[in-house]
Amino acid sequence: MRLLLSLVLLLACAVPAAAQENVPPAPFAYRQLDNPEQEARAKALMVTLRCVMCQSQSIADSDAPIAGDMRSEVRTRIARGEDPEHIRQWLIARYGDYVSYTPQVKPITWPLFAAPVVFLALAALLLRGRFARARPGDMA
């Protein structure tokens, strides 16, 4: 009985969420583009864009209604021939850098791109030191 009651309560709670589905989703929320090459480009972009509602998912993964609308927006623009990076910049202008999982080259992100170079240089220095020391030993 209690289980039944809690089930009924659960269903009652589910109604407001389901109400969003009264209106059909945006045209390309759950439909791929007919052109496979364009769909591949849209998909590659969508996996690098953050869903602004469920923020740890990409819009390609998320089933939030707003993610569906973002997918539709991306696919519509790709179908029109828009450059994926242009679409990313369009979204960044509206939601900030946070919306893109791919980091942008900016003054604040330079350590991210400089770090590999710095580490390589450090490794080269260390190796040089080792080889320089190893040489006299080899000759002995």
Added chain:
Amino acid sequence: MNRSNLALWLPLAIFAGLFALFVGRLLHPGDTVVASAFVGNPLPQFDLPAANVGRPGLSTAAFRTGRPKLLNVFASWCVPCAAEAPQLEALARAGVEVDGVAIHDQADDLARFLAANGNPYAAIGRDDARKVQLAIGSSGVPETYVIDGRGVIRYQHIGDIRPEDVPMLLDRVKAAGGGS
């Protein structure tokens, strides 16, 4: 402290530091709302159809009348939108024009919502695919934008308008009016 002592205690110290960080963030998760980066820009071009509830649709031209307005992003299925309705009424009574953008909504749902919660809107545009919502950097409902008389976004209020937010929003509208 000599070297071997340091090597012994360092891992524990790192663990303690990480533990404190995780507990701290668990207790205070911080702000996770995505604020619009589009504040300060003119409204993008749009022309939304009417929602068939006795109010005209909404286009960018409606925001270039020289008078500041509020643009309220809402939906009939959104519970906090019902909670902020009295505050929108209060703002409308104070002489501020409130225009609505209804997200994923249809006429009978909207009519029922407006009948139950009041209708402070001068115009309501239907945004079925969230085209306008995405174009102004809004990430949920409800959100309220202050638009100046030239159609430039001056302020974004995220979440429902609480009674204590009303004077602040009135000030923002007044400031936007002075700037145009």
